[in-house]
Amino acid sequence: MKSLILYDSIGGNTDKVAQRINDTLNGKISEVDFIKIASKTDADFFAYDLIFLGSPVIDWLPTKQMMNFVKMKLKLYSDQGKIIPSSPLISGKFGISFCTYAGPHIGKNEALPMTMWLRSFLEHLGFTVLDQWHIVGQFHKETDMNTKGRLGNILGRPNDKDLLDVENRTKGIVGALTD
Numbered sequence: 001m002k003s004l005i006l007y008d009s010i011g012g013n014t015d016k017v018a019q020r021i022n023d024t025l026n027g028k029i030s031e032v033d034f035i036k037i038a039s040k041t042d043a044d045f046f047a048y049d050l051i052f053l054g055s056p057v058i059d060w061l062p063t064k065q066m067m068n069f070v071k072m073k074l075k076l077y078s079d080q081g082k083i084i085p086s087s088p089l090i091s092g093k094f095g096i097s098f099c100t101y102a103g104p105h106i107g108k109n110e111a112l113p114m115t116m117w118l119r120s121f122l123e124h125l126g127f128t129v130l131d132q133w134h135i136v137g138q139f140h141k142e143t144d145m146n147t148k149g150r151l152g153n154i155l156g157r158p159n160d161k162d163l164l165d166v167e168n169r170t171k172g173i174v175g176a177l178t179d
Contacts, residue, residue, distance in 0.1 A: 001178065002031045006043055007054040008063040009036065013100035013137030013158055014056050020163045021052050021098075024170040028178070037065055045073065045125055046082065046093075050177065053118045054098035056137065060113040062099075070121050077125065087124050094177060095122035095129045098166075100137035100158065104149030108134050130173060135162055 005022050009015040015036070022034045029050070035041060045051060055062035062070070077083050097118035101111035115132035122129050136157045139145045146155045158166075 001029050001049045002033075002047065003029045003050040003052070004033045004035065004043060004045070004048040005052045005054075006035050006037060006041075007052070007098075008056070008066045009100075010056050010058075010063065011137070011140035013135075013140075014054055016158050016163060017098060017100060017133075017135050017137075017166055018052070018054060020166045021170050024167045025174065028171075028174045037063075037069055039065075041069060045077075045122075045127075046090075049092055049094065050173070051095040051122065051127065052098060053095060053122060054100075054133075055114065055118070057099050057101040057103075057111045057114045060110055061117055062114055067117075070118070074121060074124065083124055087126055089128055090126035093125070093127045094173075095119075095127040096131050096133060096173065097122065097129065098133035098135065100135050102137060102139050102145060102149060102154060103151050104139075104145040107150045131169070133166065133169060135166060 005018050007018040025032045055066045097115040099111050099114050103110045111134040119129045138154050138157050147153045
């Protein structure tokens with residue numbers, strides 16, 4: 001099984017989550033590519049069996065860099081005829097969309113559009129999306145929002161408990177796919 005962790009991070013929260021996924025996969029899956037998106041990033045999604053696609057939530061969506069990459073890949077794959085009507089599932093291709101969010105105004109509901117956006121991309125490719133993960137992460141610039149938002153005090157998150165949850169979810173996915 002070959003896996004890709006492709007993500008963006010601004011303040012380090014999504015870095016922590018992606019790193020925990022990577023650490024958990026290593027030794028359990030034969031090949032893991034761990035990529036933080038950059039202007040020259042390239043990856044062929046169809047070369048992977050399991051993809052973790054993540055970003056911080058910025059105004060209910062992924063980062064602009066992640067959105068631009070996904071849109072570019074969607075156009076490329078469409079031009080190549082790899083995206084076809086009804087998006088039939090491709091056997092053995094799985095994905096997880098994940099995010100870090102602070103949700104100061106309406107909580108987790110601020111994160112749902114972002115993971116649905118990434119999920120929709122994977123589903124257009126024909127991947128079976130197994131789950132969407134929403135992990136609380138602190139603000140790094142607007143510190144008042146860490147204590148006055150709907151989620152209460154989110155300073156220091158994602159914390160050890162959050163990352164252990166990510167680890168356990170990752171182990172569950174791997175166990176279900178490799179047993």
